[in-house]
Amino acid sequence: MRNSKFIVSxxxxxxxxxxxxxxxxxxxxxxxxxxxxxxxxxxYNWTGFYVGLxxxxxxKDTSVNYTPNDPAAFLGTCGRIGGGTCVPPxxxxxxxxxxxxxxxxxWQFNRNWLVGLETDLDWSxxxxxxxxxxxxxxxxxxxxxxxxxxRWFGTLRARxxxxxxxxxLIYATGGLAYGEVSTDLNVPNTVLRGTGSxxxxxxxxxxxxxxxxxxxxxxxxxxxxxxVGGGGEYMITRxxxxxxxYLYVNLGHxxxxxxxxxxxxxxxxxxxxxxxxxSSFNTARVxxxxxx
Numbered sequence: 438m439r440n441s442k443f444i445v446s447x448x449x450x451x452x453x454x455x456x457x458x459x460x461x462x463x464x465x466x467x468x469x470x471x472x473x474x475x476x477x478x479x480x481y482n483w484t485g486f487y488v489g490l491x492x493x494x495x496x497k498d499t500s501v502n503y504t505p506n507d508p509a510a511f512l513g514t515c516g517r518i519g520g521g522t523c524v525p526p527x528x529x530x531x532x533x534x535x536x537x538x539x540x541x542x543x544w545q546f547n548r549n550w551l552v553g554l555e556t557d558l559d560w561s562x563x564x565x566x567x568x569x570x571x572x573x574x575x576x577x578x579x580x581x582x583x584x585x586x587x588r589w590f591g592t593l594r595a596r597x598x599x600x601x602x603x604x605x606l607i608y609a610t611g612g613l614a615y616g617e618v619s620t621d622l623n624v625p626n627t628v629l630r631g632t633g634s635x636x637x638x639x640x641x642x643x644x645x646x647x648x649x650x651x652x653x654x655x656x657x658x659x660x661x662x663x664x665v666g667g668g669g670e671y672m673i674t675r676x677x678x679x680x681x682x683y684l685y686v687n688l689g690h691x692x693x694x695x696x697x698x699x700x701x702x703x704x705x706x707x708x709x710x711x712x713x714x715x716s717s718f719n720t721a722r723v724x725x726x727x728x729x
Contacts, residue, residue, distance in 0.1 A: 481603045481604050481672045481675060482545060482675075483543045483545040483551050483598075483600070483606065483672070483728075484543055484544050484545045484551070485542070485543065485728050485729050486540075486541070486542050486728070486729045487540070487541055487542070487543070487678070487726040487727060487728040487729065488538070488539070488540050488726065488727055489538060489539050489540075489678075489680075489724050489725050489726035489727060490536075490537070490538050490539075490724055490725055491536065491537055491538065491539060491557065491559070491680075491682075491722045491723065491724030491725075492534070492535065492536040492537075492722065492723065492724070493534070493535055493536075493720055493721050493722030493723060494532075494533070494534055494535065494720070494721055495531075495532070495533055495534075495535050495561060495563040495587065495718050495719060495720045495721075496530070496531065496532050496533075496563070496718060496719055497530070497531045497563070497717060497718035497719060498528070498529075498530055498531075499528070499529065499530075499531060499565065499585065499713060499714040499715075499716075500526055500527065500528045500529070500567070500713070500714045501526060501527050501529075501567050501569075501583045501585075501711050501712065501713045501714070502526045502711070502712050503523075503524035503525075503526070503569065503581060503709050503710070503711055503712075504709065504710045504712065505707075505708075505709055506694070506707070506708045506709060506710055507637070507638060507640035507705070507707050507708065508637030508638035508640060509635045509636050509637040509638065509640040509641045509642055509697075509704075509707035510635075510640070510642070510707040510708060510709055511637075512635050512637050513573055513574045513635035513642065513707075514571065514572075514573065518574060518635060519574035519575040519633075519635070520572050520574065520575055520577065521571075521572050521573060521574045521635075522571050522572040523571065524569050524571045524581050524709065525569050525570075525571060526569070527567035527568060527569040527581075527583065528567065529565045529566060529567035529568075530565050531563050531564055531565035531585060531587070531718060532563065532564075532565065533561060533562035533563035533564055533587075534561075534562050535559045535560065535561045535562070535563065535590075535720060535722070536559060536560055537557055537558050537559030537560055537591075538557065538558065539555055539556065539557035539558075539724065539726070540555070540556055540557075541553055541554060541555030541556065541596075541726075542554055542555075543596075543598070545600075548600065548603075549599060549600045549601075550597075550598065550599060550600065551596075551597075551598045551600065551606070552595070552596065552597055552598070553595070553596040553598065553608075554593075554594070554595055554596070555592075555593075555594050555596055555610070556591065556592065556593045556594070557591060557592055558589070558590075558591040559589060559590055559591065559722075560588075560589050561587045561588060561589050561590055561616070562586075563586070563587040563718055564584060564585060564586035564587065565584070565585055566582065566583070566584050567582070567583045567584075568580055568581070568582055568583075569581040569582075569583075573624065573633060573644065573651060574633050574634070574635055575633055576627060576628055576633040576644060576651075578627050579624055579627060579651070580624065580625060580627070581622070581623075581624050581652075581695075581709070581711075582621075582622070582623050582624070582625070583620065583621070583622050583693075583711050583713075584620065584621040584622075585618065585619075585620055585691065585713055585716075586618070586619045586620075586621075587616060587617075587618050587688075587716070587718060588616070588617045588618070588619055588657075589616055589617050590614060590615065590616030590617075590686060590688070591614070591615055591616065592612060592613065592614045592615075592664050592684070592686070593612050593613045594610045594611055594612035594613070594664065595610065595611065595612055596608045596609070596610045597609050597610075598670075603672075604671060604672040605669070605670075605671055605672075606669065606670040606671070606672075606678075607667075607668075607669050608667060608668060608669070608670070609666075609667045610665070610666055610667060610668070610682075610684075611663070611664060611665040611666070612663070612664060613661070613662075613663065613664070614661070614662045614663055614664035614686045614687065614688060615659065615660065615661045615662070615688070616659070616660060616686070616688055617657060617658070617659050617660075618657070618658055618660055618688060618691045618716050619655070619656065619657040619658070620654075620655070620656050620657075620691060620692070620693035620711065620713065621654075621655045621693075622652070622653065622654040622655070622693050622694070622695035622709075622711050623650050623652065623653045623654070623695065624650060624651040624652040624653075624695065625650055625651070626644055626645075626646075626647075626648055626649060626650050626651055628644045628645060628646045628648075628651075629646055632644065632645045632646070633645075633651070634701055635707070636701050636704060639704055639705055640704055640705045640706070640707045641697070641700045641701040641702070641704040641705075641706075641707055642697035642699070642700065642701075642706065642707040643697070643699040643700055643701050644699070645699065648698075648699060649698040649699060650698055651697065651698065652695040652696060652697055652698065652707075652708070652709060653695055653696065653698050654693050654694045654695035654696055654708075654711075655693070656692075656693045656694065658691055660688040660689050660691065660716060661688070661689070662686070662687045662688040662689050662716075662717075663687055664684050664685060664686045664687070665684070665685055666682060666683045666684035666685055666720075667682070667683060668680055668681055668682030668683060669681055669682075670726070672728075675728075676727055676728050676729075677725065677726070677727060677728070678725070678726045678728060679723070679724075679725055680723065680724050680725075680726065681721075681722070681723050682720075682721075682722050682723075682724070683719070683720065683721055683722075684719075684720045684722070685717065685718075685719055685720075686717060686718055686719075686720060687715060687716070687717035688716040688717065689715070689716060690712070690713065690714075690715055690716060691713045691716045692710055692711060692712045692713060693710070693711045693713075694708050694709070694710050694711070695708060695709050695711065696708040
């Protein structure tokens with residue numbers, strides 16, 4: 438009998454405790470759960486190949502210096518025979534349009550940065566003309582004319598770009614440059630009567646009134662150098678971008694030779710070497726790219 442009362446008492450106590458625990462748990466606030474942030478992909482992806490067209494303008498300031506290559510050319514100018522004078526240097530500007538195309542690849546390795554490789558090839562009309570008056574022996578009204586012309590150029594460049602916004606790219610670029618530079622040299626025949634001539638050391642020149650140019654020369658050289666620059670590019674659609682770019686291109690030094698067009702007897706034509714300033718120039722271009 439006592440055992441039965443004890444069991445009933447224990448059961449009653451357990452039931453009371455259980456009821457109190459359940460009521461207390463019901464009064465507690467529900468546990469809050471924080472959702473993981475949703476990863477949002479960039480609206481534009483720059484990774485991939487692209488092709489495009491460009492056009493722009495190029496410019497530079499340059500100079501040319503003249504050196505006689507033989508005794509006859511020296512005597513008729515710096516040697517002052519017959520009143521000759523050295524050919525003075527000339528400074529002039531090169532200006533002109535350019536147009537071409539480009540191919541490249543970008544790899545966007547995170548939301549704000551990309552690297553890329555681009556190659557381009559442009560036709561160029563960047564050219565200029567210098568004029569140096571001098572005395573060729575007794576010919577007092579002689580002129581040495583020089584033309585320099587960048588006919589085409591290309592580059593192969595790495596690019597490092599920063600994306601301040603998904604659709605806007607700002608980049609720095611640099612690498613290899615190459616191109617064709619031509620020079621044209623001439624001393625027009627300004628002899629009004631008689632003959633202007635000089636010989637020495639087996640070389641000579643002869644300028645006769647009504648004859649060909651006294652000296653003439655034309656050369657074309659394919660040169661290699663380097664380039665550096667930067668620009669900006671905007672993604673108009675997911676496949677079309679608009680860019681503006683500046684490049685400094687340096688192809689090294691260019692020179693040319695002008696030789697006498699007529700001589701005295703069986704002698705070698707006298708000549709002058711024209712050494713131009715560094716064949717470097719600035720370009721400003723705009724272009725459109727199509728991204729695959």
